[in-house]
Amino acid sequence: MAVHTGLGEPRGPWFISPELGPDGRPRWDVPGSDRDRAGRRWHGRLLAGLAVVALSSASGAAAGGLVASRDGAPGPAAASAAPVPAELVTAAEKTVPGVVSVLVGGAGGASATGSGFAVDDQQHIITNDHILAKGRNGSVTVELPDGRRFAAEVVGREPRSDLAVLRVPPSAGLSALPLAKPGSTRVGEPVLAVGSPLGLAGTVTAGIVSALDRQVRLGDNRHTAVQTDASINPGNSGGPLVNARGEVVGVNTAIATIDGNGSIGIGFAIPIEQVQQTADTIIGRGG
Numbered sequence: 001m002a003v004h005t006g007l008g009e010p011r012g013p014w015f016i017s018p019e020l021g022p023d024g025r026p027r028w029d030v031p032g033s034d035r036d037r038a039g040r041r042w043h044g045r046l047l048a049g050l051a052v053v054a055l056s057s058a059s060g061a062a063a064g065g066l067v068a069s070r071d072g073a074p075g076p077a078a079a080s081a082a083p084v085p086a087e088l089v090t091a092a093e094k095t096v097p098g099v100v101s102v103l104v105g106g107a108g109g110a111s112a113t114g115s116g117f118a119v120d121d122q123q124h125i126i127t128n129d130h131i132l133a134k135g136r137n138g139s140v141t142v143e144l145p146d147g148r149r150f151a152a153e154v155v156g157r158e159p160r161s162d163l164a165v166l167r168v169p170p171s172a173g174l175s176a177l178p179l180a181k182p183g184s185t186r187v188g189e190p191v192l193a194v195g196s197p198l199g200l201a202g203t204v205t206a207g208i209v210s211a212l213d214r215q216v217r218l219g220d221n222r223h224t225a226v227q228t229d230a231s232i233n234p235g236n237s238g239g240p241l242v243n244a245r246g247e248v249v250g251v252n253t254a255i256a257t258i259d260g261n262g263s264i265g266i267g268f269a270i271p272i273e274q275v276q277q278t279a280d281t282i283i284g285r286g287g
Contacts, residue, residue, distance in 0.1 A: 003047055007145050031196050035251070087244040091192055092204045098177040099239055101143040101196040102152075102166070104135025111135055111157035115195030115239030116142065116166060117248065119279060120175035125166040126279055127238030128253055129157050132164055140213070142168050145202055156282035161274060163252055165282045177240060180247035182273045185226060187212055193230040193252055193267070195239025205231040207265070218254055225268035226250040232267040241269040251275050 102125075105111045110135035116127035125142065128164045132140065132154065139150040152166040168174070186209065191269030192207045214227040228241060232252050241250040250269030258264050 004061065013267060014024050042100075048086060063079075083246070085190065088190060088226050090194060091242055091244050091246040092194070095177060095192065095194050095240065096204065097145055098175045099145065099194045099202070100125060100174070101199075101201050102131055103141045103143065104132055104138050105141070106136025106138030106200075108136070110138065112208045113196065113199060113235055114237035115235065116236075117194075117240045118176045119165075119179070120176050120283075122283075123170055123172055123174055124279070124283055125152065125168065126251060126275060127164050127166060128259060129159050129162050129164040129255075130229050130249065131237055132157060133159070140166060142166065142172075143201065144172060144174065148172070155286040157201060158278050158282060161278045162218060162221075162223075162270065163275060163278045163282075164252065165279055165286070177242070178247045179276055180245075180249045180272050182276075183214060185209060185243070185249045185272070190226055191230055191249060192242050193228065193232045193236055193239065194242065195232070195236040195252065197233035197235040199235055203236075207231065210266075212271075215266065216254065218268075223268075224274075225253075225269065226271050228267050229265040230267060231263045231265065233263050248272055248275075 020112070054064050088278065095117075100116050100118070102114045102116045103111070112131050114128055116125040118124070119126050140154060142152045143148055143149050150168040150172050152168050155167050157164040166204055189209050191207055191209055192220035193207070195203060197205075198231040207228050209226060210229050212228040214225045216225050226241065226249060228250075232239075232255055236252045239252050240248040241252055243249050249272050252267060252269045254268045255263055256266040256268075
């Protein structure tokens with residue numbers, strides 16, 4: 001059956017589809033629910049298989065487009081995949097310097113890792129609250145792209161929004177990431193997820209905005225999220241989802257998985273409108 005989980009290390013809050021009950025099982029009163037457990041298992045595997053087929057077909061089509069010569073006649077293959085759009089390369093170059101790894105160590109050996117990004121020239125960093133919670137509110141360390149580490153102050157937390165704001169010393173010199181204008185995100189536009197999945201700092205993955213205003217439940221709270229097919233995994237929590245202009249459109253916070261086997265191209269990010277409002281409130285209250 002499908003397993004819906006958050007991010008972080010340990011994993012963050014559970015994501016539960018509105019069509020599932022609190023225990024993660026299908027609600028029989030919801031139209032379109034799977035008929036039985038075997039059906040759910042088969043359906044999940046079929047979706048995963050179709051995803052692979054769709055990806056392979058798309059890659060083949062892209063390669064086929066490159067085989068044709070300038071006059072339209074078939075010619076030798078120039079490449080096996082479409083080139084990466086230049087704007088995404090530029091967006092990645094702008095974003096990576098402002099993204100950090102967040103490490104939280106708590107009592108009894110509890111620890112958690114995730115990501116975060118600088119939001120202003122005061123060295124404030126936005127991240128997910130569930131990273132701090134999983135680390136049992138222990139000391140927070142931020143690792144910069146160049147490998148330097150700084151002890152971070154927790155400026156404030158908002159568990160209901162799953163957001164928190166940290167601050168590091170001015171000597172960190174982090175570059176703030178620009179935020180997208182409210183209401184400017186569009187379904188189908190290309191996006192990058194940047195962070196430290198599985199501890200691999202500075203990782204960039206690409207996809208599109210799959211849906212807007214997706215209603216999901218994270219932990220005990222319901223959220224309106226940006227859905228994306230950019231590959232995100234545990235450790236991406238708190239990292240930015242950016243558009244082709246390098247503007248942050250959301251904060252990566254949860255994924256859905258099948259049988260707990262990692263990213264299947266269904267991820268969720270807290271919309272930038274909510275992020276900016278919550279961060280402004282926390283910073284205004286905490287300095």
